[in-house]
Amino acid sequence: EPEVTQTPSHQVTQMGQEVILRCVPISNHLYFYWYRQILGQKVEFLVSFYNNEISEKSEIFDDQFSVERPDGSNFTLKIRSTKLEDSAMYFCASSEAWVERGGVQPLNEQFFGPGTRLTVL
C-alpha cells in the first residue's frame, strides 16, 4: 500500500541553525501538507501546497519557514533559524484531489507520514 515517507526520523540541531525536513508524498497525490505536534499538545496545521505553490498557511508558518518541491517526488520543509520552541514532531501529509467546477480541490482524507522528531538544543 502506498505511504508517505519522511527523513530523517530524528534531527538534532543547535539553536539558530537551518534544518530541512524531507518528505516523499504518495505518488498520485497532488496536495501536500506539513503539520507539527509539540510534545503534549495537539497536531497543528502549518501549510498546504499545490501546483508548486502554497495553498494555505497557518499563523504558525511565519517567515522562518518555507516549503519546496525540488523535484517530482520530494517535498521539503525548511526552518531557517531554529529556535528552542521549534522542537516538535513534524508530520508530512498528502491527499488526492479532484476536479470540480472552478478548479482542483483536495479530498479531505489526508495521509500522514511517520514524522520527523526535531530537537533544537
Place this chain on the structure above:
Amino acid sequence: DQQVKQNSPSLSVQEGRISILNCDYTNSMFDYFLWYKKYPAEGPTFLISISSIKDKNEDGRFTVFLNKSAKHLSLHIVPSQPGDSAVYFCAASARGYSGGGADGLTFGKGTHLIIQP
C-alpha cells in the same frame, strides 16, 4: 482555542467490549470529520470519516456517529481488540465534502485507548 475537544485523555476497555470515543466541536464551519489512530513513533493513520450531510458511517468494526445539533461525534469500535490500543484523534475540516475552503485539519488532543485482555 479548542475548536475540537476530546475530553477524555484516556479510556480503558475490556477486549471484546465496545469502545466509544467522543469528540465535541465548536466551529459551525466544520462540515467534514475524520478519525485517526496513532501508535507511538508513527504518524496518524486515517481510520474513518463522515461528512455533515450524514449522521452515521460504518466500516467494519468502526462506526462514526455525528450529531450536528449537539456538535458531537463519536467513534464506536466493536468488538475491541488488543491491536486497537492506540491514541485516537478526532479531526475536522471546514473545507466541505465537495472542496473549497480551509485546507488544514483541526485536531483534538487525542484519547489514549487501552484494550485490556
